[in-house]
Amino acid sequence: MSKTAKKETKIVEVSEHTVEIITNSGEGAQKCAQIFGQTCAKMGNGVWTVEIIPAEIEPPHHTVTSTSGNIIRFGTGKITNWGDQSKLAIAFNEQVLLSRHRLDSLDDNCIILQESMWETHEDEQIRKVYEEAMEEMSSKNYRFISVPIEEEALKIVDNPSHGKNMFALGMLAEIYQRDLSIIENQIAHIFRFKSQKVIDLNIELVKSGMAWARANLDFQFDLPSEPLEEERLVMNGNQACALGAIAAGMEMCAMYPITPATSVSHELAEIIEDFGGIVHQAEDEIAAAGVAIGASYAGKVALTVTSGPGMALKTEFLALAIMIEVPLVVLDVQRGGPSTGLPTKVEQSDLLSSLYGQPGDAPRVVIAPRSIEECFHSMVTARRIAETFRTVVIVLTDANLATGVQQFTRPELDIRWQQGPIDQSPVPEGLRPYEWDAKTGMSRRIIPGARGGQHTVTGLAHDEFSLVSYHPSSNERGMRMRSRKLAVFQSTLMPPEIHGETEGDLLVVGWGSTQGAIEEAVDRARAEGRKVSTCQLTFLSPLEPGLKDIFSKFDKVMTVEINYSDTVGDPYITEETRRYGQLAWLLRAHTLVDIDCWTSCPGQPLRPRDIYNSIVAKLDQPVKLERGAAV
Amino acid sequence: MSGIALSLLDLEADAPVCFEAEDYQRRPGKWCAGCGDFGALNAVKRLLAKEQLQPERMVFVSGIGCSSRFPHYVNAYGFHGIHGRALPVATGIKLARPELDVFVVTGDGDCTSIGAGHWIHATRYNANMVVLLLDNNIYGLTKNQTSPTTPQGYSSMTSPHGSVLPALDPLQATLGVSNASFVAQTADWVPVHLYATLQAAYEHPGFSFVRILQRCPKFTPDVFEQQIKDPNTTELLVHEDGVDPPGLEKLFKARRVHDPKNIDDARSLARRTDMLRLGVFFRDDSLPVYDEVRAVPPMTPQEKINRLNKVFERYAV
Numbered sequence: 001m002s003k004t005a006k007k008e009t010k011i012v013e014v015s016e017h018t019v020e021i022i023t024n025s026g027e028g029a030q031k032c033a034q035i036f037g038q039t040c041a042k043m044g045n046g047v048w049t050v051e052i053i054p055a056e057i058e059p060p061h062h063t064v065t066s067t068s069g070n071i072i073r074f075g076t077g078k079i080t081n082w083g084d085q086s087k088l089a090i091a092f093n094e095q096v097l098l099s100r101h102r103l104d105s106l107d108d109n110c111i112i113l114q115e116s117m118w119e120t121h122e123d124e125q126i127r128k129v130y131e132e133a134m135e136e137m138s139s140k141n142y143r144f145i146s147v148p149i150e151e152e153a154l155k156i157v158d159n160p161s162h163g164k165n166m167f168a169l170g171m172l173a174e175i176y177q178r179d180l181s182i183i184e185n186q187i188a189h190i191f192r193f194k195s196q197k198v199i200d201l202n203i204e205l206v207k208s209g210m211a212w213a214r215a216n217l218d219f220q221f222d223l224p225s226e227p228l229e230e231e232r233l234v235m236n237g238n239q240a241c242a243l244g245a246i247a248a249g250m251e252m253c254a255m256y257p258i259t260p261a262t263s264v265s266h267e268l269a270e271i272i273e274d275f276g277g278i279v280h281q282a283e284d285e286i287a288a289a290g291v292a293i294g295a296s297y298a299g300k301v302a303l304t305v306t307s308g309p310g311m312a313l314k315t316e317f318l319a320l321a322i323m324i325e326v327p328l329v330v331l332d333v334q335r336g337g338p339s340t341g342l343p344t345k346v347e348q349s350d351l352l353s354s355l356y357g358q359p360g361d362a363p364r365v366v367i368a369p370r371s372i373e374e375c376f377h378s379m380v381t382a383r384r385i386a387e388t389f390r391t392v393v394i395v396l397t398d399a400n401l402a403t404g405v406q407q408f409t410r411p412e413l414d415i416r417w418q419q420g421p422i423d424q425s426p427v428p429e430g431l432r433p434y435e436w437d438a439k440t441g442m443s444r445r446i447i448p449g450a451r452g453g454q455h456t457v458t459g460l461a462h463d464e465f466s467l468v469s470y471h472p473s474s475n476e477r478g479m480r481m482r483s484r485k486l487a488v489f490q491s492t493l494m495p496p497e498i499h500g501e502t503e504g505d506l507l508v509v510g511w512g513s514t515q516g517a518i519e520e521a522v523d524r525a526r527a528e529g530r531k532v533s534t535c536q537l538t539f540l541s542p543l544e545p546g547l548k549d550i551f552s553k554f555d556k557v558m559t560v561e562i563n564y565s566d567t568v569g570d571p572y573i574t575e576e577t578r579r580y581g582q583l584a585w586l587l588r589a590h591t592l593v594d595i596d597c598w599t600s601c602p603g604q605p606l607r608p609r610d611i612y613n614s615i616v617a618k619l620d621q622p623v624k625l626e627r628g629a630a631v
Numbered sequence: 632m633s634g635i636a637l638s639l640l641d642l643e644a645d646a647p648v649c650f651e652a653e654d655y656q657r658r659p660g661k662w663c664a665g666c667g668d669f670g671a672l673n674a675v676k677r678l679l680a681k682e683q684l685q686p687e688r689m690v691f692v693s694g695i696g697c698s699s700r701f702p703h704y705v706n707a708y709g710f711h712g713i714h715g716r717a718l719p720v721a722t723g724i725k726l727a728r729p730e731l732d733v734f735v736v737t738g739d740g741d742c743t744s745i746g747a748g749h750w751i752h753a754t755r756y757n758a759n760m761v762v763l764l765l766d767n768n769i770y771g772l773t774k775n776q777t778s779p780t781t782p783q784g785y786s787s788m789t790s791p792h793g794s795v796l797p798a799l800d801p802l803q804a805t806l807g808v809s810n811a812s813f814v815a816q817t818a819d820w821v822p823v824h825l826y827a828t829l830q831a832a833y834e835h836p837g838f839s840f841v842r843i844l845q846r847c848p849k850f851t852p853d854v855f856e857q858q859i860k861d862p863n864t865t866e867l868l869v870h871e872d873g874v875d876p877p878g879l880e881k882l883f884k885a886r887r888v889h890d891p892k893n894i895d896d897a898r899s900l901a902r903r904t905d906m907l908r909l910g911v912f913f914r915d916d917s918l919p920v921y922d923e924v925r926a927v928p929p930m931t932p933q934e935k936i937n938r939l940n941k942v943f944e945r946y947a948v
Binding site: 038041042189228231232233234235239243246247249251252254271273274275276277278280282283284286287288289290291292293294295296297298299300302316317320324407410413415418419420448449450451452453454455456457458459460467468 | 657685686687688690691692702703706707708709710711712713716718719720721722723724725726727728730731748749751752925927928929930932933935936938939940942943945946947948
């Protein structure tokens with residue numbers, strides 16, 4: 001490890017950079033990154049941050065599995081994803097660093113500011129594992145810089161676990177020439193429930209990190225920012241969903257704790273009572289759905305928040321809500337599956353189960369926000385659709401959006417997003433509970449309390465009087481009416497926008513959170529003259545109109561998704577046995593176009609580099625002229 | 632249940648002056664002849680007429696099973712949902728609209744088997760509603776399968792050699808839950824007692840759990856044969872804070888004054904198997920009621936927008 005003898009400081013201008021703070025779980029990496037990211041955003045930079053979190057609260061320290069950290073990508077312009085690799089890392093020990101090395105997360109020339117105490121530790125075993133880790137990492141051209149992080153922190157606080165993160169923040173502040181006053185304000189905000197002494201100590205730690213960097217480092221980065229021309233908010237996707245729910249006038253969020261969705265309810269629990277609503281923590285996922293449906297049936301548009309395993313449990317209730325046409329918004333923050341899977345990690349594997357995950361035909365709306373800004377607006381949209389069409393709307397975000405932090409234009413709140421008074425006007429004599437419009441399947445919602453509207457909703461097959469009916473034509477009519485609403489809704493949608501030319505050699509189709517990474521990869525390929533475009537779907541059920549026409553203008557169409565698909569050529573895997581990515585299945589069935597897919601389920605967001613490589617590989621693949629024969 | 636709905640009713644100038652019990656029957660019940668559910672429906676209708684409840688201000692919530700068809704026959708709003716899940720739906724309705732009167736009708740399979748988790752927690756939430764457990768000791772709608780309350784040794788299609796385990800006692804289970812506030816037992820063959828118990832349950836502010844013993848004429852016609860034939864095997868729990876319907880003194884000689892405030896006595900009486908006991912085992916009107924403790928002041932849309940704009944400031948750059 002090189003010790004830097006301070007030479008003249010060289011200032012390198014960059015348009016963007018990616019930084020990792022890598023620590024043991026419980027050492028405060030998230031706070032450090034949160035403040036750094038907010039500071040960059042406030043200075044006008046584009047920002048995207050990604051949490052690296054173990055599933056356990058505090059796994060054994062100083063091991064490759066204890067890694068907790070944060071990646072902050074920030075730049076002069078807009079940043080839409082976590083990028084490829086980190087250019088600079090601060091590591092509190094070599095084991096957590098090694099875990100990042102093994103995941104190929106660090107750039108070949110990454111600058112690593114590493115805790116110095118382990119190299120010379122008195123415990124021989126610690127020195128030994130240190131040396132082995134350094135040996136393993138020597139395959140790369142990393143620039144290691146030894147930093148006495150703990151020693152410096154101990155000069156200010158007694159417990160270094162509560163101080164090293166702020167010292168690290170100070171180093172970053174100096175390296176990237178951040179505005180100290182913004183950092184001070186951020187610290188004051190984050191520790192607003194603590195004493196002034198805590199705030200002062202944290203600021204002192206930051207200053208000491210800055211001083212150390214100034215005295216010992218021979219480089220700084222100049223990352224210019226553009227002045228902000230509009231008001232922006234910066235938050236993660238779960239916070240955006242929570243605030244979106246408030247903006248949409250939702251007064252009931254029924255939930256059961258599940259990673260990575262729970263923090264939506266944390267955010268709501270803190271504020272929703274100031275908005276006339278409550279968070280009800282139910283005894284289980286099923287009950288959470290039931291309470292939400294009960295509240296919605298009684299006139300309040302309700303939200304239930306969950307992730308994949310919870311979705312599985314709610315299935316029967318969601319089908320009931322669809323059957324009795326009670327509006328309901330379900331937020332599924334997807335994680336890796338199946339089963340308990342990867343609780344803290346991203347995957348896009350709930351698409352097909354969201355569309356079809358119950359016995360019987362139960363048409364519902366499924367939408368997938370593509371950015372953190374869309375997380376906010378999706379709640380307003382979802383509520384509107386749920387009420388207008390008396391159905392269930394599933395909003396699919398994922399762990400990437402949930403914990404990623406980005407800034408977006410401050411929404412102009414609209415009073416029409418809020419719920420008006422519950423309709424309690426008397427029901428005219430003769431009005432049936434399901435007065436289905438024969439053409440659209442839509443009907444007036446009758447809410448308990450309305451005089452003359454008494455009827456019993458039932459999950460059994462029923463007629464327009466809500467009377468149980470096993471008559472063949474009655475059952476078919478009910479099916480038709482519930483399904484028709486989706487077609488009516490689809491008629492209000494626009495075809496998706498194409499990023500790039502509207503014709504070419506390859507169209508990449510994504511959905512949800514991958515938009516930023518896909519567009520960056522496509523832009524890279526286009527800059528090299530490749531004829532590739534992309535479109536990112538947000539409406540999955542019903543699908544946006546015009547897809548077949550759009551696809552017909554490209555020689556090849558390929559989905560890019562964070563889920564599993566087989567690779568032809570693997571043992572037993574042929575064109576016949578191959579299982580596709582979930583959107584690919586859907587689009588193939590929907591358009592009869594021979595759509596390929598490139599998918600990956602590493603438990604982390606897709607990197608533009610990997611998508612770019614898949615694009616190049618697909619473009620280089622011969623076009624199939626006829627079924628089963630390749631040129 | 633009490634309070635708000637009645638006071639609103641008083642304000643309804645155009646409300647019909649008087650509802651008869653039959654006004655609350657929407658259509659005839661389609662249960663088998665001799666089913667105990669008819670008795671429960673009649674008692675409920677009498678209660679609604681006694682309280683003069685507006686049909687549109689009540690919701691009857693049920694799950695799945697014979698008993699869960701109940702809401703179809705009552706002139707009120709009804710929610711016939713999915714198996715075992717009536718209680719969460721009812722909780723949601725009550726949280727959203729505390730002014731509505733909520734009744735839950737459930738069976739021994741629906742409540743004490745598939746819905747057992749919700750039963751425990753709904754008891755603890757203590758939301759203001761009346762819960763009727765129509766307990767006929769058997770799965771009827773699916774045609775004769777053992778339920779948790781089927782007596783040990785009783786045979787069914789799924790236990791042809793007799794149920795192997797002691798029956799689950801819903802009273803003991805409910806009395807064991809923290810914040811349980813009203814637990815009573817009555818029987819379909821004592822309609823006077825059934826009605827009086829429902830009346831007390833309705834008046835109680837909180838989660839009023841009433842187990843109604845009854846027979847399934849098809850599959851358990853004989854489960855309470857001894858008790859019906861010999862009233863001396865039944866003891867009435869009487870108290871001014873519980874029920875003591877007039878006219879039963881002659882039939883039921885065994886009477887015990889039981890103060891329903893006494894949880895230890897209630898649990899001890901529920902455990903005893905020497906006699907069948909009908910009455911209010913436990914009642915405490917002072918316990919936290921979920922829809923009351925979670926009530927928050929309403930906010931106008933404009934106020935909400937103003938407040939949300941303030942919240943935005945925390946995230947503004």
